[in-house]
Amino acid sequence: MAAKLHGHPSSEESIALGGWFATHKQIGCAVDTFRVALKSDPKSAQLHYLEGLALVEDGRPAEAVSALMEATRLEPQVLKPHLLLAYLYDRGGKEPEAEVEWKKVLAIDPHSVEALEGLSTALLAREDYVGAVQLLRSAPRTEKLSIALSKAYGLLHLLDQAHEVLTEALQERPGSVPLACAMSVVLVKQARHQDAVNLLQATVDKNPGNPEAELQLFRLLVLTNHTEQAKTLGSTLLARHPHDPELLYLNGVLERTLGDYPRAKGHLLEAVALDPNFSSSRFNLGVVLVALREWKEGEVQLEKAIALGATEPQVHFELFKALRGQGETERSQAEMKLYQQLQKADEAALEARVNASQGDKDMEAAKFQDAILHYREAVQGAPESADYKFRLAIALDQSGDKDGERVQLDEALKIDPDFPGAQRQLALMLREKGDGAGAIEHLRLAVHASPAWVKAWINLAAVLAENARFAEAREAVATALRLDPKNAEARELSDQLERDPAAQQAQPAQQTRP
Numbered sequence: 001m002a003a004k005l006h007g008h009p010s011s012e013e014s015i016a017l018g019g020w021f022a023t024h025k026q027i028g029c030a031v032d033t034f035r036v037a038l039k040s041d042p043k044s045a046q047l048h049y050l051e052g053l054a055l056v057e058d059g060r061p062a063e064a065v066s067a068l069m070e071a072t073r074l075e076p077q078v079l080k081p082h083l084l085l086a087y088l089y090d091r092g093g094k095e096p097e098a099e100v101e102w103k104k105v106l107a108i109d110p111h112s113v114e115a116l117e118g119l120s121t122a123l124l125a126r127e128d129y130v131g132a133v134q135l136l137r138s139a140p141r142t143e144k145l146s147i148a149l150s151k152a153y154g155l156l157h158l159l160d161q162a163h164e165v166l167t168e169a170l171q172e173r174p175g176s177v178p179l180a181c182a183m184s185v186v187l188v189k190q191a192r193h194q195d196a197v198n199l200l201q202a203t204v205d206k207n208p209g210n211p212e213a214e215l216q217l218f219r220l221l222v223l224t225n226h227t228e229q230a231k232t233l234g235s236t237l238l239a240r241h242p243h244d245p246e247l248l249y250l251n252g253v254l255e256r257t258l259g260d261y262p263r264a265k266g267h268l269l270e271a272v273a274l275d276p277n278f279s280s281s282r283f284n285l286g287v288v289l290v291a292l293r294e295w296k297e298g299e300v301q302l303e304k305a306i307a308l309g310a311t312e313p314q315v316h317f318e319l320f321k322a323l324r325g326q327g328e329t330e331r332s333q334a335e336m337k338l339y340q341q342l343q344k345a346d347e348a349a350l351e352a353r354v355n356a357s358q359g360d361k362d363m364e365a366a367k368f369q370d371a372i373l374h375y376r377e378a379v380q381g382a383p384e385s386a387d388y389k390f391r392l393a394i395a396l397d398q399s400g401d402k403d404g405e406r407v408q409l410d411e412a413l414k415i416d417p418d419f420p421g422a423q424r425q426l427a428l429m430l431r432e433k434g435d436g437a438g439a440i441e442h443l444r445l446a447v448h449a450s451p452a453w454v455k456a457w458i459n460l461a462a463v464l465a466e467n468a469r470f471a472e473a474r475e476a477v478a479t480a481l482r483l484d485p486k487n488a489e490a491r492e493l494s495d496q497l498e499r500d501p502a503a504q505q506a507q508p509a510q511q512t513r514p
Contacts, residue, residue: 027058045075052084061088072104079105083114095122113142120148129155130451134482141169147182154186156452162186175206177213184216193224211237215246222250230254238267245274249281256288264288272301279308283315290318295325313342352381356388363395371395386416393425402429420450424459436467447479454484461493473497 034051041047052067065088071081086101099122105115116139123132132152139145146169153162166183173179180203187196200217207213218237221230234251241247248271255264268285275281282305289298299322302315316339323332355378362371375392382388393408406429412422427442443460447453461476474497480490 027054030054031058043074045071045078045081048074049078049081049084052081056084056088061092064088076104077108079108079112082108083112086115086118090118090122095125098122111140113140113145116140117144117148120145120152124148124152124155127155129153130483133452137485141165141172143169143173143176143178147178150182150186154189156450158452159186159190163190175203177203177207177210181212181216184220188220188223193220196220197224197226211240218247218250222254225257227254227258231258243270243274245271245278245281248274249278249284252281252288253284256284256291261288261291265292277308279305279310282308283310283312283318286315286322287318290322290325293325295322298322299326313339313346316342348381352378352385352388355381356391359391359395363391363398366398368395368399372399384415386412386419386422389415390419390422390425393422397425405429418445418449420446420453420456423449424453424456427459427463431463431466436463439463440467440469447476452483454480454487454490457483458487458490458493461490461497465493465497470497 031051031054034047034054038044038047038051048067048071052064052071055061055064055067065085068081068085068088071078072085075081082101082105086098086105089095089098089101099119102115102119102122105112106119109115116135120132120136120139123129123135129152132148133156136145136149136152139149146165150162150165150169153159153165163183163186166179166186169179170176170183180199184196184200187193187199197217197220200213200220204210204213204217214233214237218230218233220226221233230250231254234247234254238244238247238251248267252264252268252271255261255267265285265288268281268288271278271281272285282301286298286301286305289295289301299319302319302322305315306319316335320332320335320339323335355374359371359374359378362368362374372392372395375388375395378388379385379392389408389412393405393412396402396405396408406426409422409426409429412419413426416422423442423446427439427446430436430442431439440460440463443456443463446456447460450456457476457480461473461480464470464473464476474494477490477494477497480487481494484490
């Protein structure tokens, strides 16, 4: 090998020799071998790539970038240099440059899993959830890509679509721990707690000893007050990882719930020491210390919890008890007053949710007057809720009270100008009155606030067509089709615009009513 290195090896021999050095962990020798070969063959893209790869392995990423860039310049259709460049850019905090390389890879191979994973991660990180959906909808449904797509749907509040993606993925990989954990998050958001527990328990049974599955199950058991199951599992996990701050916190919460305050105190003290900026650990420790009549220590933890962002009314009630225990009457009364105000607001919000839920049932049964009554009660209980005012507006619309509907929509948008449903509903009202410009304005606001809302894009395209703004209409309906390629309504509108937009400008409006 040494003789060949000091001779004049061919490119092929240099590649073999450099590979031997790399295999035997002599990375510096591999770099030297490739660089010597490049003096004789400077236009070898493969040698530049191997030099870059060796430099990465040797911990010299800055030098590797220039070698890899030369490899991509010489042979731009080869994937590996682009992928390695993207990895280096991403690791070095150069996200835009990494995205360029991933996109180059996908232009060569649209099904490259590595590029799809990298680009979708970047899109999710910068909150371009629509872009992630568009990228991944037709992508290979690997485990990671399925989770990324479901996450994008979930962050767009499209939980049914997220559930569908993960259901399909779990049918192909029924024992997958990452897929089951992702699905449990969706199920919890859908308030299907027992389904989430059942899924995770089945996953743990299929993967005994898997730490990810067991920890996710333990979290959920504590959250949903499955105390007996949680107690057994928590003890087992903590025995394996006695200094894990999350396990200490969760066991402390569980022990607090069961009334075992001394044990809870020990676990929560250690959790706070390991992760001092987690407000929930501080809050639960404060509750335990108050229960143990350690008033001053409890006060300190509760005040730190509030400083870290704890907002639940209970934190002020516990602080009231801690201050009262120390004889601080004035401060304790102030905390009690604040607790009562927050508790009253919470109770009103709970009653409002109950009324809104009943209103939803009335709407499903076409009992519009009953729905209006329940929604009005919900609005009264939570006057700052744009959502309840919007639901009331829809009920008023169904009952024929257009003036009342407009009032509620306007109030909803004063509270939340980015409320997409209210923007769209107001646009449809303006459209009926012949105010095309106003309708377009509010539909644009709707799709800006909810860029994955296919129906709003179709409505926007239709109103644009009605107002002879055909180029913009085509762009809007094209967006709808990118989001949902199988949408029959969008396809029909697109076909109409392509056939004869000037002759069809009224017809799409009739076909896209909500």
